[in-house]
Amino acid sequence: MSSTHASTNEGQHYFVPQPSIWPPVLSAGMLTLALGFILKINHFGVGPLFMLSGAAIIIFVLFKWFGAVIYENQTGAYSDWEDRSFRHGMVWFIGSEVMFFAAFFGALFYTRNISVPILGSLEAAHAGITLWPGFAEGAWNVVGVGPKGTAFTPVSAWGIPTINTALLLSSGATLTWAHWGLLKDNRFQLKFGLFLTVLLGAIFLGLQAFEYHHAYTELGLTLGSGVYGATFFMLTGFHGFHVTLGAIMLTVVLLRSMSGHFDAKRHFAFEAVAWYWHFVDVVWLLLFVLVYWL
Amino acid sequence: MNTATIAHDGHGHGDHHPSGIMRWLTTTNHKDIGTMYMTFSLLMFFLGGLMILLVRAELFQPGLQFLKPEFFNQLIGNHALIMIFGALMPAATGFANWQIPLMIGAPDMALPRLNNWGFWLLPPAATLLTLPFILEFFGVGDGALATGWTFYAPLSIQGGIGVDFAIFAVHILGISSIMGSINIIVTIFNMRAPGMTMMKLPLFVWGWLITAFLLVITLPVLAGAVTMLLMDRHFDTHFFIAAGGGDPILFQHLFWFFGHPEVYILLLPVWGLIPHVLSTFTRKPTYGYKAQVYSFIAIGVLSLVVWAHHFFTAGMPVPALLYFMYSTMSISLPLAVLFFCWVATMWRGAMTFETPMLFALGFIVLFGIAGLTGLVLADVAADAQYHHSYFVVAHFHYALFTGGIMGVMTGVYYWLPKWTGHMYSEKLGKLHFWLTVISFNLTFMPQFFLGLAGMPRRIPDYALQFAEFNAISTVGAFILGFSQLIFAWNIWKCIKGGEKAHAKVWEGAEGLEWELPSPPPHHSWEVQPKVA
Numbered sequence: 001m002s003s004t005h006a007s008t009n010e011g012q013h014y015f016v017p018q019p020s021i022w023p024p025v026l027s028a029g030m031l032t033l034a035l036g037f038i039l040k041i042n043h044f045g046v047g048p049l050f051m052l053s054g055a056a057i058i059i060f061v062l063f064k065w066f067g068a069v070i071y072e073n074q075t076g077a078y079s080d081w082e083d084r085s086f087r088h089g090m091v092w093f094i095g096s097e098v099m100f101f102a103a104f105f106g107a108l109f110y111t112r113n114i115s116v117p118i119l120g121s122l123e124a125a126h127a128g129i130t131l132w133p134g135f136a137e138g139a140w141n142v143v144g145v146g147p148k149g150t151a152f153t154p155v156s157a158w159g160i161p162t163i164n165t166a167l168l169l170s171s172g173a174t175l176t177w178a179h180w181g182l183l184k185d186n187r188f189q190l191k192f193g194l195f196l197t198v199l200l201g202a203i204f205l206g207l208q209a210f211e212y213h214h215a216y217t218e219l220g221l222t223l224g225s226g227v228y229g230a231t232f233f234m235l236t237g238f239h240g241f242h243v244t245l246g247a248i249m250l251t252v253v254l255l256r257s258m259s260g261h262f263d264a265k266r267h268f269a270f271e272a273v274a275w276y277w278h279f280v281d282v283v284w285l286l287l288f289v290l291v292y293w294l
Numbered sequence: 295m296n297t298a299t300i301a302h303d304g305h306g307h308g309d310h311h312p313s314g315i316m317r318w319l320t321t322t323n324h325k326d327i328g329t330m331y332m333t334f335s336l337l338m339f340f341l342g343g344l345m346i347l348l349v350r351a352e353l354f355q356p357g358l359q360f361l362k363p364e365f366f367n368q369l370i371g372n373h374a375l376i377m378i379f380g381a382l383m384p385a386a387t388g389f390a391n392w393q394i395p396l397m398i399g400a401p402d403m404a405l406p407r408l409n410n411w412g413f414w415l416l417p418p419a420a421t422l423l424t425l426p427f428i429l430e431f432f433g434v435g436d437g438a439l440a441t442g443w444t445f446y447a448p449l450s451i452q453g454g455i456g457v458d459f460a461i462f463a464v465h466i467l468g469i470s471s472i473m474g475s476i477n478i479i480v481t482i483f484n485m486r487a488p489g490m491t492m493m494k495l496p497l498f499v500w501g502w503l504i505t506a507f508l509l510v511i512t513l514p515v516l517a518g519a520v521t522m523l524l525m526d527r528h529f530d531t532h533f534f535i536a537a538g539g540g541d542p543i544l545f546q547h548l549f550w551f552f553g554h555p556e557v558y559i560l561l562l563p564v565w566g567l568i569p570h571v572l573s574t575f576t577r578k579p580t581y582g583y584k585a586q587v588y589s590f591i592a593i594g595v596l597s598l599v600v601w602a603h604h605f606f607t608a609g610m611p612v613p614a615l616l617y618f619m620y621s622t623m624s625i626s627l628p629l630a631v632l633f634f635c636w637v638a639t640m641w642r643g644a645m646t647f648e649t650p651m652l653f654a655l656g657f658i659v660l661f662g663i664a665g666l667t668g669l670v671l672a673d674v675a676a677d678a679q680y681h682h683s684y685f686v687v688a689h690f691h692y693a694l695f696t697g698g699i700m701g702v703m704t705g706v707y708y709w710l711p712k713w714t715g716h717m718y719s720e721k722l723g724k725l726h727f728w729l730t731v732i733s734f735n736l737t738f739m740p741q742f743f744l745g746l747a748g749m750p751r752r753i754p755d756y757a758l759q760f761a762e763f764n765a766i767s768t769v770g771a772f773i774l775g776f777s778q779l780i781f782a783w784n785i786w787k788c789i790k791g792g793e794k795a796h797a798k799v800w801e802g803a804e805g806l807e808w809e810l811p812s813p814p815p816h817h818s819w820e821v822q823p824k825v826a
Contacts, residue, residue, distance in 0.1 A: 038459055099513075107544060226540075
């Protein structure tokens, strides 16, 4: 942010890429995917077809677009100046992700501390009308029997979630270990650290899937289990989705490391993915404390 | 790093550009992208205007004349979404694209391909918003979003397929704005010319920097809110359904956490450009540069903590009402600083009244009315009467039409000669100004009285006692709408030809952008200027 940034660019040329078709194609893919999703949830048969085509276009473009960036990078198009743009950009992108999660955490705090207790304090509760067991007490983790009337048990914090916490914290450590390897030019440590990180992420996702299965089939806890189920699945679900994205990005970084990309000085992609992974890690810690534990 | 590689891969050294439609689809040039944003904005301005003229035609007389109530509801919500997301925000982003690199001495925006993606997300979003109108025509679905632009639950949970379309349109618009904002923040932090320190940045750039922060902070929350809405609609969740422990008012909190800063997102770029225009046509330096920068920052921060004043009547504990009332009113302090600086800039200046200056003056007076009526609405007790009445409609049109759209017009007339290399017609510009200002007041001044008399908004019919003011308002709206054709015609003429513009278009203009020829070359500031 200081003026010294600008003054280091004197006399340099900034890399402005040649015209590229990928941005509008990506938008077309997103339009197709969105249309398909709208059609699907409104029970039109063509929906899934649209969705698949849209997703295929998006994945194809991501390959091409990121491929172009990697190619430019490998052929020396980027100096420190462009590198700083990418870094700033990634920081603000993660900032926007933080705010996306903030919306769901906000919903959690609001329902847990305001709407559920107020509903419990309504006169109806004292007149013997009960929407769910514990309605009159405004109790939190049983709210959700809701209109469907099925009982559920919340997921305990001290089973799979504890293991998952350990897994994600370790994955943060292995990733940092890989980074140290990169900094001292130990390629084995870099690749092995990345591999371990992806592995830990994958185990985390497997356990999370198992937990969802357990919740749906044995605990009776579903998306429809009142606002408890809604906040539980949306928060953990979006987190899991971000872990998936992070794991995919880490895999790309691992593959690039195996092709000899990155050196001790220039490895923005590695660092960007690492920031992202640590961000996902911090979100998990909040989830563990606020959703599972308290 | 090897400079020969740059010359080969990068821009500017004998590279050739695709022509025709491919030029616009594939461009990575900030000027091309800025032009696309401005053009899109103008098209959407007319589309949104057409929608509301249908509404005003219906409201010309009491009783139901032309429109079914369902269609009326679809028109008002989509008018707002199209004007806010389709006309005003893209116009501001168009300015940012054209002007920020020129004003800070940057070769282009920092992330050019991302920049292009940000624009090309807009046509799909506009398609999603308007498609349900067409689908209904073919018997599919029951039309577009009919909840008003705010998507309030539980109405939006019960609504038809149009709500789903709008939810995804909002998602795509959100991605577009977030990408655009990230690009602008990065450009301002990383692309300034040597010597261009933060406290030398042109005020327009400062205004946009705060805008971009607000977008990055609040748009993801809107995305989260409409995602919850989608889940409530189709996937069995109970975020906004009390029977499962949720609360419709939660949606209002989430929506307005975005929605209130959105007002400043629309206004801050305008507050940024007004001082340039005032300084140019009074031939005086901007008064209170630092005070204006700090006011931008203060307003940006305050705008994040006042959201609940949009639903005082929904039911809130008294301490919350008091907090939101006082915090809202405190925004008037930095805003008053801005008004003072604008007026003080003009004090004893050698003023001339070209079209941009006329629009800037109109902006100050009429936006002042928006600010003062906003103070009234911020009063919890008074708001109990004004809420959901035409008083609110008039208030936010004074804020967003005179504060937003007239601000954009100020900027367009001010910078159009720089962009096209030609002078616009001063005669048409002045005609456009006077018709706009008079018909705007004719349209919206009566709505204050309608609101005070108790006419609710968003209803296609009304009691007989409101007839005269509504008739006046409709006449004003039609004059206002058709006057804008002069604007479009003037822009078109200016693009096609006219008197050549000098590099320094205006005698009193200051800043880097005026050192470049008009129009600036395709790649400007490839070698960054030094700022003393």
